[in-house]
Amino acid sequence: xxxxxxxxxxxxxxxxxxxxxxxxxxxxxxxxxxxxxxxxxxxxxxxxxxxxxxxxxxxxxxxxxxxxxxxxxxxxxxxxxxxxxxxxxxxxxxxxxxxxxxxxxxxxxxxxxxxxxxxxxxxxxxxxxxxxxxxxxxxxxxxxxxxxxxxxxxxxxxxxxxxxxxxxxxxxxxxxxxxxxxxxxxxxxxxxxxxxxxxxxxxxxxxxxxxxxxxxxxxxxxxxxxxxxxxxxxxxxxxxxxx
Amino acid sequence: xxxxxxxxxxxxxxxxxxxxxxxxxxxxxxxxxxxxxxxxxxxxxxxxxxxxxxxxxxxxxxxxxxxxxxxxxxxxxxxxxxxxxxxxxxxxxxxxxxxxxxxxxxxxxxxxxxxxxxxxxxxxxxxxxxxxxxxxxxxxxxxxxxxxxxxxxxxxxxxxxxxxxxxxxxxxxxxxxxxxxxxxxxxxxxxxxxxxxxxxxxxxxxxxxxxxxxxxxxxxxxxxxxxxxxxxxxxxxxxxxxxxxxxxxxxxxxxxxxxxxxxxxxxxxxxxxxxxxxxxxxxxxxxxxxxxxxxxxxxxxxxxxxxxxxxxxxxxxxxxxxxxxxxxxxxxxxxxxxxxxxxxxxxxxxxxxxxxxxxxxxxxxxxxxxxxxxxxxxxxxxxxxxxxxxxxxxxxxxxxxxxxxxxxxxxxxxxxxxxxxxxxxxxxxxxxxxxxxxxxxxxxxxxxxxxxxxxxxxxxxxxxxxxxxxxxxxxxxxxxxxxxxxxxxxxxxxxxxxxxxxxxxxxxxxxxxxxxxxxxxxxxxxxxxxxxxxxxxxxxxxxxxxxx
Ligand SMILES: [Cu+2]
Numbered sequence: 001x002x003x004x005x006x007x008x009x010x011x012x013x014x015x016x017x018x019x020x021x022x023x024x025x026x027x028x029x030x031x032x033x034x035x036x037x038x039x040x041x042x043x044x045x046x047x048x049x050x051x052x053x054x055x056x057x058x059x060x061x062x063x064x065x066x067x068x069x070x071x072x073x074x075x076x077x078x079x080x081x082x083x084x085x086x087x088x089x090x091x092x093x094x095x096x097x098x099x100x101x102x103x104x105x106x107x108x109x110x111x112x113x114x115x116x117x118x119x120x121x122x123x124x125x126x127x128x129x130x131x132x133x134x135x136x137x138x139x140x141x142x143x144x145x146x147x148x149x150x151x152x153x154x155x156x157x158x159x160x161x162x163x164x165x166x167x168x169x170x171x172x173x174x175x176x177x178x179x180x181x182x183x184x185x186x187x188x189x190x191x192x193x194x195x196x197x198x199x200x201x202x203x204x205x206x207x208x209x210x211x212x213x214x215x216x217x218x219x220x221x222x223x224x225x226x227x228x229x230x231x232x233x234x235x236x237x238x239x240x241x242x243x
Numbered sequence: 244x245x246x247x248x249x250x251x252x253x254x255x256x257x258x259x260x261x262x263x264x265x266x267x268x269x270x271x272x273x274x275x276x277x278x279x280x281x282x283x284x285x286x287x288x289x290x291x292x293x294x295x296x297x298x299x300x301x302x303x304x305x306x307x308x309x310x311x312x313x314x315x316x317x318x319x320x321x322x323x324x325x326x327x328x329x330x331x332x333x334x335x336x337x338x339x340x341x342x343x344x345x346x347x348x349x350x351x352x353x354x355x356x357x358x359x360x361x362x363x364x365x366x367x368x369x370x371x372x373x374x375x376x377x378x379x380x381x382x383x384x385x386x387x388x389x390x391x392x393x394x395x396x397x398x399x400x401x402x403x404x405x406x407x408x409x410x411x412x413x414x415x416x417x418x419x420x421x422x423x424x425x426x427x428x429x430x431x432x433x434x435x436x437x438x439x440x441x442x443x444x445x446x447x448x449x450x451x452x453x454x455x456x457x458x459x460x461x462x463x464x465x466x467x468x469x470x471x472x473x474x475x476x477x478x479x480x481x482x483x484x485x486x487x488x489x490x491x492x493x494x495x496x497x498x499x500x501x502x503x504x505x506x507x508x509x510x511x512x513x514x515x516x517x518x519x520x521x522x523x524x525x526x527x528x529x530x531x532x533x534x535x536x537x538x539x540x541x542x543x544x545x546x547x548x549x550x551x552x553x554x555x556x557x558x559x560x561x562x563x564x565x566x567x568x569x570x571x572x573x574x575x576x577x578x579x580x581x582x583x584x585x586x587x588x589x590x591x592x593x594x595x596x597x598x599x600x601x602x603x604x605x606x607x608x609x610x611x612x613x614x615x616x617x618x619x620x621x622x623x624x625x626x627x628x629x630x631x632x633x634x635x636x637x638x639x640x641x642x643x644x645x646x647x648x649x650x651x652x653x654x655x656x657x658x659x660x661x662x663x664x665x666x667x668x669x670x671x672x673x674x675x676x677x678x679x680x681x682x683x684x685x686x687x688x689x690x691x692x693x694x695x696x697x698x699x700x701x702x703x704x705x706x707x708x709x710x711x712x713x714x715x716x717x718x719x720x721x722x723x724x725x726x727x728x729x730x731x732x733x734x735x736x737x738x739x740x741x742x743x744x745x746x747x748x749x750x751x752x753x754x755x756x757x758x759x760x761x762x763x764x765x766x767x768x769x770x771x772x773x774x775x776x777x778x779x780x781x782x783x784x785x786x787x788x789x790x791x
Contacts, residue, residue: 047359048428058460059467061467063471066482172487175487
């Protein structure tokens with residue numbers, strides 16, 4: 001008993017809070033038991049997500065640094081190899097992703113206003129855009145496979161499939177395609193993960209988990225999606241538009 | 244005291260006043276979201292890893308007892324020292340203090356009930372286990388002989404060992420580390436008790452916070468590096484292969500961009516533990532609290548700017564080596580701030596030499612040697628001579644074992660009553676400390692001499708003139724091993740039949756000692772409101788300082 005008495009002396013406790021760590025009667029269902037207020041829970045989630053996004057950026061940074069180093073070593077090779085990428089598809093995908101970022105942001109807005117149906121609609125649009133991106137990427141990859149524009153030792157360009165009138169591919173072009181496949185591949189995995197998370201968020205929205213007061217899931221997923229978009233916005237010019 | 248029904252759920256919820264250990268059954272552990280239980284599971288996992296890595300270390304030293312073959316052939320030796328490194332770094336030291344001890348103590352020191360994301364916390368633990376399984380798979384299917392650094396092109400082209408699963412293991416465990424970092428950052432920002440301002444934050448929390456920042460910023464770079472390495476090995480990407488126009492030194496840059504900061508993931512939380520121990524057993528507020536706290540952040544920041552010192556002889560430009568050398572010297576400033584402030588804290592303190600304090604003082608002594616010899620290696624001309632010799636091995640063991648392991652063990656002694664509710668035998672604890680301290684110095688002091696005389700690291704064989712020093716080092720490893728066995732026996736005895744611990748066996752005024760031992764399910768019996776700093780001994784009442 002002495003210990004408890006000591007604790008009581010030393011630390012005042014909020015009236016009515018008793019021993020139950022803030023499990024008041026006004027504790028909404030969405031509030032996890034270890035948080036005191038919805039604001040605290042939201043802020044914690046937001047800080048956690050931002051920290052996570054920072055690590056995502058640093059994850060991609062390795063690829064960008066490798067890109068920078070090899071491009072500065074072999075500028076002609078990068079320019080020639082980049083010629084074989086389909087700019088139209090790349091630009092189309094950029095527009096698709098930019099649009100999906102807009103729909104993701106609109107989904108957050110709708111969730112903040114408590115418009116459940118609109119939230120779902122915008123999430124579905126975002127998911128559709130993400131699928132479109134992956135389908136276009138599939139056709140791009142397919143062409144690269146046919147043309148033998150593959151990473152590393154699997155690189156064996158097939159002249160029938162190369163873009164007509166393009167500059168000769170130097171011998172070390174496999175490095176460009178190694179980086180191209182690593183960068184777009186990892187980015188593609190992020191898109192696929194984004195689709196999965198959005199589907200889950202859609203289900204939660206349909207189930208009625210979100211409201212004006214609680215829309216953390218939509219907000220954080222959209223944040224993640226903006227990062228996926230942002231990475232692509234750098235990848236597109238760096239890979240497709242160098243000359 | 245009346246029991247208040249817990250309103251979490253309709254089912255019979257456990258009594259929040261009961262010990263966190265009260266619930267029985269395997270499922271209550273495996274599916275727990277309680278940070279303390281997750282911390283205990285980490286603790287068990289890292290201790291098993293430590294044992295495994297320790298056995299490898301004993302085998303390495305045994306092989307080096309005589310020149311030429313002693314107990315194993317050269318290939319086996321390469322595997323054993325590689326596994327020692329990989330296990331100790333990725334499975335033991337990195338999660339040891341933050342994920343195991345930090346998990347248990349951070350929410351308690353913050354005066355809160357749990358970390359910000361309990362489910363993520365459990366997921367981090369299982370990701371760690373999943374990665375460890377890959378490591379185990381690699382060990383069974385050929386092991387690795389690349390050293391823990393996985394340098395290319397050996398790891399990507401030439402090694403016949405099971406490199407991919409081991410790199411996969413490090414890759415996966417990296418995510419565990421990142422997610423723990425994310426969790427702790429949000430926890431320190433948003434979960435502090437009422438009245439617990441940043442200026443009142445315990446130094447261990449500051450250290451964990453700085454560590455988390457490094458974990459979040461550095462580990463993803465390791466992840467992408469290892470991913471590139473896996474693809475380099477599988478698809479022969481060519482980016483690390485000079486024969487394909489790539490650059491193996493790029494791998495070294497990438498690797499050390501993580502692995503130098505990783506050294507601070509290992510040492511900064513250790514410094515946090517030592518700060519707590521020094522204050523408690525000197526009965527004094529730390530000298531220069533703010534500077535100790537900020538030096539943790541300083542180390543976190545500087546840690547990102549010095550990776551080049553691992554590449555002085557790898558063909559960097561002279562200009563870069565000079566810059567990296569100068570930046571490396573700067574690391575001495577925050578480290579020195581800590582050392583001097585701890586010593587100033589001891590000055591005119593009321594020093595109590597119980598076992599945690601012995602480890603605290605041991606840390607100051609050994610880390611000072613480890614840190615100062617780091618400056619030798621940061622010096623360009625000296626490094627050319629000492630690079631890749633036993634001097635480097637001795638230097639980082641003084642930091643990693645003399646620093647982190649000693650602090651980890653010290654922290655284990657210090658918080659053991661909180662974790663288990665039991666006391667241990669102080670006599671045996673002191674014997675273990677003396678053995679560990681002597682054994683450690685015998686093992687590694689001789690390696691400084693070996694290295695300065697030119698004994699290269701990682702070699703299976705050596706010239707006859709190095710025999711005596713190698714034998715001294717091997718005998719030291721036995722003393723060290725015996726020390727750890729005595730400690731293990733002491734802790735097991737404590738678990739089996741230890742005296743019941745009081746709430747505050749060390750007479751500390753810090754928050755975690757005001758709550759029962761072992762910790763109650765919700766960490767505190769009443770929601771704490773902090774009205775003063777964790778080291779305000781000058782404001783303490785008799786009752787607060789009382790040890791029972
Ligand atoms: Cu370093």
